[in-house]
Amino acid sequence: MNFYSLNKQAPEVSFKEAVLKGLASDKGLYFPTSIKPLPNSFFESIGDLSYEEIAFEAIHQFVTAEISNEDLKRIISETLSFDFPVVTLDKNISSLELFHGPTMAFKDVGARFMSRCLRLFHSEQKNDITVLVATSGDTGGAVANGFLGVKGVKVVILYPKDKVSKVQEKQLTTLGQNITALEVDGFFDDCQDMVKKAFLDRQITDHIQLTSANSINVARWLPQMFYFFFAYKQLYKNHKKIVFSVPSGNFGNICAGLMAQKLGLPIHHFIAANNTNQVVTDYLETENYQPKPTVQTISNAMDVGNPSNFIRIQELFKNEFSNLKAHLSSSSFSDSSTVEGIKELYSDYNYIADPHGAIGFLAAKEYQQKYPDTHCVFLETAHPSKFLETVEKAIDTKVELPSQIKAVINKEKKSIKISTYDELKSILLN
Ligand SMILES: *Cc1c(COP(=O)(O)O)cnc(C)c1O
16 A cells, blocks of 8 residues: 655655655655445454454555565554453443553554554664654653664654653653653643754754654554444444544544544544644634644643644545534533543543543533434543542542553653753764
8 A cells, every 4th residue: 555645745655664754755644545445244243353353454455565464463463462441331421441551541552553563664674763752741651662672763752841740751751771751841842843853854864764653653543543443343233323532632543533434434423522722623613724822731632733633634535624524523621621521420420531531521422412312432542540630639539550550650760851952963863
């Protein structure tokens, strides 16, 4: 399968090249040249297939020719070493828990899949690869963990000082080995700007091979389709109109869900659940796409003022606004509503959710007031203990720390403090 740049000013590339480059030379995001729906027989028998078999069918067409079936099966099996349970809260609302991986956020699957692709591709070439990534919290930990100890790959993570949670900071600063954490005196947007600048800096790119592990990378984006298939497998026998409410920031996850639908997965509708960074909510109302500066919220992984993957969603719907609107709704919630959502989930369902999942829940409930005959699944994208202070305060109860978190919380933090681009550059070149 080839991939083209959505800016249409760069040549088509193979899956391998798209993964190694991250972004096309014209700065466009890569998109597959064709999307072939899966056969009906697959959906009819999905209840009898294992997660690994389902994942193989879902992603096979996009990676074939570059990755042998045998390698793909191994990569999938190493990636999916934990569960993806649907927890039913009442007869028409469920939570899809995506936090059972090593760093307890849904980004583990994409990061683990991508690191294994890079390891495979690296073994076919000589040069080391440097993965450069900016994080607002969860990406850093998932990428650090997914790439830890991978030969020939160095990882450099930029995160904004004092703006990620304690647990998130520990997850990305305590691993060592091939992982370097840079603590940037600034906001997430400053980290992202430095990363973008490095990708355009010939003095760097002439010397080292850089790639990105943000959701713009196809190897991180596409495996996120798996979740929607896995939830469908668990729900389809009892529910007809399945709707997903996806807490969204950079819109990679929901875009993967829309891809799954394009492959034929019978999903009734999608809801993009947002915090006050609501450029897409506004767009669906006004047809006017207006990026805004980022606003800081308690659901920090969704603090994105200009979601990178939205352009892929536009492409999926051939830029037809009415078609997009028929498949996708969006609503936005303030921090105080988010806290109310966490409280309500706890008091009404005895369910402890993190702030992102709580927004997914609120958006699902709002949708169901209009469409009560649907079954809404909100994605619980992170474990509540990753946002311990917010959650414990909201429910006035202690949250039990899972073993994955206990394992890092007392480890020693190791980071390099930087405040300028030149400091980043000298670290990369040494
Ligand atoms: C990254 C993240 C999101 C947003 O996902 P996108 O793919 O960027 O839309 C939501 N919740 C959590 C917990 C995350 O880490």
